[in-house]
Amino acid sequence: MDPFRKRLLEELEHMQQQHTGRILRGMSLLRMMPLVSEGWQPAADMYEAGDYIHVYFDLAGVAGDTLGVTVDGRHLHISGHRELPTHHAIACIHQLEIELGAFQRTVLLPAAVDVEGVESTYSNGILMVTLPKKSRKGKVSIRIMSGE
Structure with a gap:
């Protein structure tokens, strides 16, 4: 193939x-x-624009101090924890959709990135990670060494 x-x-x-x-x-x-031991996975959007890759994660209700962001090769890893306030007088649950507890998500990046220039911000429940793409060097001449 x-x-x-x-x-x-x-x-x-x-x-x-x-x-x-x-x-x-x-x-x-x-x-x-939970379906897996790693917890739930937040939704993500990824865009490529010029010399940057932008990744957005939907993390409504997550405290910023629980977030972790790492880049390893062409993988972006995020992790954190979401809790909602507890209600002590619950008599009946009518709907339960918001995922709670620990989460982690790994996304494959479409290009190699410069890990030294990665930036992230967290605002209004959206984690934004901006990753500069590694610049490709232009034409490179390679010297040929004699094998003798």
């Missing part, structure tokens, strides 16, 4: 897994019981 077709199939499989996961997370009963 040629590399293009292989990459395309990998991307389609990845999209199918994410879509299926989102559908399952949308079911109220499944929201009450």
